[in-house]
Amino acid sequence: MMSRAIRYQGLAGRSTNEVLQLYAARGGQQKLQRSFLVTQLHRAIKRLKQDLKSLHSFALELSKEFRRQSKTCLYQVLAAVQGVQLQNEAMQMFQIKAFDLEQSLQEVTERYEKEKQKRRALHNSLVELRGNIRVHCRIRPLLPFDDAAGHSISQDRQRNSSEKVAYAADDETVLVKCSRPGHASINKTFQFERVYNDSESQDAVFADVAPLLTSLLDGYNVCIMAYGQTGSGKTYTMLGPQVEGNFSFAVEDESELGIIPRATQEVFRLISEKPPGSYWVEVSVVEVYNNEIFDLLAKDSYGKVFSIKRDVVTTREGKSDVPLLTHETVENASEFLHLVKKGIQLRVRHPTLVHAHSSRSHLVVTLTITTVVFGDNFGTSWEDEQASQRLNKDVSCTFPQKKRESLSASSSGTSSPVQFEATEKIKQVKTRLQLVDLAGSECVGMSGVTGAALRETSFINRSLSALADVLGAIAEQRSHVPYRNSKLTHLLQDSVGGDAKLLVMLCISPGQKYLTESMQSLGFGTRARQVQRGQVKKKNFPMPSKAK
The missing domain is CATH 3.40.850.10 (Kinesin motor domain)
Structure with a gap:
């Protein structure tokens, strides 16, 4: 298409130059026969018309081609826009699905952690029992x-x-x-x-x-x-x-x-x-x-x-x-x-x-x-009574000094060495x-x-x-x-x-x-x-x- 346009452009330029040359030579060609000049002018005009007709046909073809290509490009743009919209919709659907899956995974993970803790607690209880x-x-x-x-x-x-x-x-x-x-x-x-x-x-x-x-x-x-x-x-x-x-x-x-x-x-x-x-x-x-x-x-x-x-x-x-x-x-x-x-x-x-x-x-x-x-009254058995008496007897030597004082203070309100009654x-x-x-x-x-x-x-x-x-x-x-x-x-x-x-x-x-x-x-x-x-x-x- 571009080569044809260049060719037609060259023809139009050539015809125009011929006409201009004839007009330019009119003053210097007074001695030539007037009929010859007219004939040459008619031929130039005829070729110019043919070139104009060819250019007009080319312009029509170019216009049709432009409209066709524009229409094709428009369809392509529309198809691309529709494709992008479909992809966006699909992406949104995937995002929704991913969010749902993430929530499901989080719920399953939480349930798994809870079950694992329960299982570990039961296992520890079993370990302790055994x-x-x-x-x-x-x-x-x-x-x-x-x-x-x-x-x-x-x-x-x-x-x-x-x-x-x-x-x-x-x-x-x-x-x-x-x-x-x-x-x-x-x-x-x-x-x-x-x-x-x-x-x-x-x-x-x-x-x-x-x-x-x-x-x-x-x-x-x-x-x-x-x-x-x-x-x-x-x-x-x-x-x-x-x-x-x-x-x-x-x-x-x-x-x-x-x-x-x-x-x-x-x-x-x-x-x-x-x-x-x-x-x-x-x-x-x-x-x-x-x-x-x-x-x-x-x-x-x-x-x-x-x-x-x-x-x-x-x-x-x-x-x-x-x-x-x-x-x-x-x-x-x-x-x-x-x-x-x-x-x-x-x-x-x-x-x-x-x-x-x-x-x-x-x-x-x-x-x-x-x-x-x-x-x-921790107990009433004879063994408890005997154990208590032994503890009362030995308490001053078995308790650390600091604790004897703190226990004495808490029981009798004084800071003297602890003394417990026999009862x-x-x-x-x-x-x-x-x-x-x-x-x-x-x-x-x-x-x-x-x-x-x-x-x-x-x-x-x-x-x-x-x-x-x-x-x-x-x-x-x-x-x-x-x-x-x-x-x-x-x-x-x-x-x-x-x-x-x-x-x-x-x-x-x-x-x-x-x-x-x-x-x-x-x-x-x-x-x-x-x-x-x-x-x-x-x-x-x-x-x-x-x-x-």
Whole structure:
């Protein structure tokens, strides 16, 4: 079309030029015959008419083509607009559907969470009725020192040491998945009451521990125990972060605090809600090192805290006891943690290739709450009367001085040492919270220990093996449970054997480097979870008809 327009434009220009040339030459051609000029002019005019006719036809065709193309473009625009409208309507429908699905998903998620909480509550009730040991598992993040390998680790294993093989599939399942050249592939799951992934905080861990502390004031003994290999995060979980091996419970970021400082604060908060003068709290700190028990709060003649060896015995009632163990009375969480910090500073540590500040002993921090209830008619039996008389006789030597004064003031309005009349009955109920940071199991080849540290490792592994044997004997309901095979199990006999609500916090390193140790810890947790000890005993608090 464009080429034709150019051609017609050229013809029109040529014809016009011819006419103009003829008019221009008219003055200079007077001698030419007039008829010749007229003929030439007629020919030029004829060609001009033909060109004009052709141009007119072209203009008509161009106009028709323009109208046709305009109509086509208009149809295309209308079709595009309709398409956009349809797409907008479809998008709106999709958005509505997505919103409906999102609401449905939220409702289903809420129902799922509620059902999961109900199921967990029922499961916990079943665990309590059976006396099962609660087992939680915490998977720590990969850390820079995971890239370092022990002397006996092959180059292939060293290259893959930081590869992650342990995962939290959900909040109740651990997945271990590993495929190594020359080894059988592993794809195994482990179920526990709670599983924490490597991004969950200390807050999340303690949120599941806190309900056990309420049980403590309801009359139950409680034990929380951290188990795992060296460097798996046990001490961080129980105590919190340490700087060059030293702990500080007065950290700026309280979210980093571990179970022990948080549990202490929670216990004193719960006590503050109770009637004043009815409770007092004592603390003891011991370590089990090389199968010997050491009192970490003992003091020398100058009042300086030092470590002294103690022994563990079984009483006539079949309970474990440590004679002469130091029990310090504390009034608040700050005093408690101050004493615990002093004891921890005496704890034996030794650097290994796996951990620069490896704990070489089992730490047991015990918080004992004594509840004092007194009234005039707790019971009428002869046994109650005799027990009351014994308590009245011994009260001045068994109550701490501060509590004797506070109880005396609350009962008689004076500050003199407490004196109870023979007709008044007194009841003491002791409940105990044991917080245990076990030493880590070790592979000698990986840790690279020698000499005294090698001997320490041997005792650590033997004591942890004894703990597994005790749990196995209880699970199989054997007539004899070998508590005395280790000072650790003898010391923890009351907690492990069934007189306490026991929570085992498994700590797992996720790297392939620690696969064997992690599988061993997960196996230990699985066996512990299967133990049924019968319903945990509650120490009943008598309810007086008339409080003094």
